[in-house]
């Protein structure tokens with residue numbers, strides 16, 4: 509503990525009081541004795557010097573102790589100050605780390621929000637897509653916005669689910685992404701699971717990957733209920749493990765699952781619509797599948813100032829054919845007629861199985877004369893080919909009624925009615941012929957083509 513050097517006068521004062529006290533108490537006897545001692549010759553001097561020396565020694569010792577205590581105190585204060593400085597430095601460092609972490613969290617939250625927004629809008633677009641083709645385009649665009657910084661290829665299945673073709677690719681090495689794969693060569697398609705390899709050697713499990721300079725790869729299936737719609741292929745030419753962060757991977761798997769679900773629904777819709785719009789026997793559009801096609805064609809014809817011809821086609825004596833050769837043979841004959849009609853018309857023409865043994869043909873941008881000529885050729889082809897076809901038991905002949913829009917009628921129902929009346933006329937006139945509705949005031953039906 510620190511001793512105060514100012515204690516010396518106090519001590520001397522105390523000595524003085526003590527001497528004065530003794531002097532008063534004993535009537536100066538001690539003082540006289542001490543004076544005698546002081547003035548006594550040399551015999552008292554050593555004692556006085558000794559006492560003084562002791563007092564001085566004590567004083568020096570106290571001084572030394574004080575200085576030591578002060579020194580220690582200084583050291584303590586210095587150490588405390590150093591501790592404080594260190595604590596402050598650590599606190600500042602901590603604050604920096606906290607700020608950096610906070611910024612990182614904010615940044616990653618912003619990224620997450622941005623991606624969630626991208627996924628939400630992808631969902632909206634996917635829900636609004638009207639075909640598988642449109643779905644594929646939306647999927648590629650969305651994945652591109654979610655994974656812009658990687659080399660990516662997106663492959664989708666063809667109609668038969670036999671080949672998966674590259675629909676979109678981006679990134680530094682997009683040229684090296686495979687343009688086509690099949691189930692035998694693709695690990696992801698075979699397993700229906702993600703494939704990740706960062707072994708950076710040419711010893712990857714995936715043979716496709718080994719064919720390239722690829723060092724890290726991550727592929728994810730776009731599938732639903734065993735239907736492998738596509739593959740998302742992400743690659744890097746550097747060893748990079750993992751290629752996607754855990755968060756990114758979770759996100760991508762979620763996106764692929766969402767895509768799979770949308771593709772599955774679209775596939776079901778397409779199959780349902782195909783089933784309900786197509787005639788199962790011939791594969792032609794049925795009446796339901798015809799929908800508004802005729803109405804649209806009439807509208808185009810009016811707008812573009814051309815004619816659209818409609819032909820109603822009926823197999824002659826088909827009841828007799830069935831009765832003679834049996835219903836299955838009748839079916840074969842129906843398929844045969846459907847094939848000849850399809851093969852001998854333009855891609856733009858529409859062939860419909862309108863009912864039982866009746867077909868409809870829509871010929872856009874075709875005048876009545878051209879339609880008559882075309883239909884005459886067609887019935888000759890059917891007749892001649894059926895004679896030699898194993899699908900037919902005998903020659904098949906057709907009766908046809910033709911009407912044109914907008915020349916004869918502008919309404920779809922009225923136009924079909926006119927073509928039907930013309931067909932009835934063809935039957936009445938002896939069958940195996942084409943009759944066109946005559947656009948005269950009397951609405952007279954004439955025979956336009958004689959049987960050859």
Ligand SMILES: Nc1nc2c(ncn2[C@@H]2O[C@H](COP(=O)(O)OP(=O)(O)OP(=O)(O)O)[C@@H](O)[C@H]2O)c(=O)[nH]1
Pocket residue numbers: 789822823824825826827828830834835836837838839842863864865935939
């Ligand atoms: N095999 C088969 N026959 C069908 C099918 N749809 C309708 N038919 C038959 O087609 C025949 C149509 O007979 P009808 O309406 O009397 O006409 P048609 O015998 O061709 O006589 P015309 O038209 O006057 O020449 C009926 O026997 C139906 O059973 C089908 O999908 N398959």
